[in-house]
Amino acid sequence: MANRPIAGAIDEYLSHLAVERGLAANTLASYRRDLRRYSAYLEERKVDAVTDITEGDVADFLAHLREGDEEHVALSAPSAARTLVAARGFHRFALREGIVETDVAAAVRPPSQPRRLPKALPVESVEALLESAGAPGTALAVRDRALLEMLYGTGARISEAVGLDIDDLDLDASQVLLRGKGGRERVVPVGSFAADALVRYLTSVRPTLVSTRTATGAVFLNSRGGRLSRQSAWAVLTKAARGAGIDRAVSPHTLRHSYATHLLDGGADVRVVQELLGHASVTTTQVYTLVTIDRLREVYATAHPRARA
Structure with a gap:
């Protein structure tokens, strides 16, 4: 050779x-x-x-x-x-390619990387963020509040939220159809706060945004009547976080992390959260349990009389 x-x-x-x-x-x-x-x-x-x-x-x-x-x-x-x-x-x-007879690198494994825990916002910060998005001002503030309530109230990915069509909503049954990765679909419940924000937006604001030139069945529309983009939705969240005085980086996925963490903090079963998030494997969801365990340790250390000397 x-x-x-x-x-x-x-x-x-x-x-x-x-x-x-x-x-x-x-x-x-x-x-x-x-x-x-x-x-x-x-x-x-x-x-x-x-x-x-x-x-x-x-x-x-x-x-x-x-x-x-x-x-x-x-x-x-x-x-x-x-x-x-x-x-x-x-x-x-x-x-x-036949340049060598054996792969000498096959047994050399990359170094394991530290597990990064999802960074959830405290409930109070989420509430402040939602209030900031819906602050009185313009009709688009109503849309922005509905969008962020939807993200936090359903755990939807940003692509799933902006990809929503009117026919995907069933607010009478308090549920929504989300289309996730790999074409997988799931029906998730919509809480009353998110449902109320959506109804207000759909009845009083969305009709004013609809354009005959860019007719679309999208739920969330931009000021020109077209489907709201992921970048624009991200900008909505960034502006709301800034208005709420949140001094750390916040992304659309932060609300999804917060949704999962707050459910587990409230006693939800990890398998249920897996279904709500649309994870193919429960292993992906279990990373959120590490966050709640950290919180449990903190509560235990401050509340139990024998936790420390």
């Missing part, structure tokens, strides 16, 4: 990613940067051909990424994992 130079093989791999895989320019640039780092590391170790790379070289490269040296700053676990993923992809390509 020919001793293919590493630099040339990497160029072949990058061409494969660009032409056959059709990766976006930014993604391709990231791969190129990470593989240059890998190539430079191997060059320092006097490894010139792809067939000369060993599993130990790959493992040592990962350790180098995490530990750094006098010339290179140590990378965080996510950054090191991303760089190793690029190297592992290169070695899979080399095996598939």
Whole structure:
């Protein structure tokens, strides 16, 4: 088997990613940067051909990424994992193309990343945010309040909320049909606060926004009568958070996190929350239980007479 130079093989791999895989320019640039780092590391170790790379070289490269040296700053676990993923992809390509007989990177695993807990808002902050969105002023404030009440009252993803059509609402039965990831549909209950906000918007504001030129069955409309975009919905939330004096980053998913966390805090079963959120696996939902356990520890530490000396 020919001793293919590493630099040339990497160029072949990058061409494969660009032409056959059709990766976006930014993604391709990231791969190129990470593989240059890998190539430079191997060059320092006097490894010139792809067939000369060993599993130990790959493992040592990962350790180098995490530990750094006098010339290179140590990378965080996510950054090191991303760089190793690029190297592992290169070695899979080399095996598939017959450049090597074995994949020496197959057994080298990316570093585990710390589990990030969802950042839920306290109930009081959510209430302040909703009040801020509906502050008297314009007709669009009524729409904005209905939108945010909908997000928090149903746990809908932002794409599900702006994708709602009138026929998806059944406010007489206090429920709504949401279309989630992978085309999965679910019917979820709508609380009285969200239902009242929706009725007010649908009866007094939406008719004034409807345009014959951009006729649509969308629930949430922009000022021109078209369907409200995800970006515009995000802007609504950002403005409301600012008006409520919330000094941390708030995204549409923050309301979804808050919905799940507050349900679990109130005693809801994790399986029920899984169905309400539209998670395919309960494992995804269980991350929210970690948030509530932290809160339970806090309450226990301050309330139980034997919690601490």
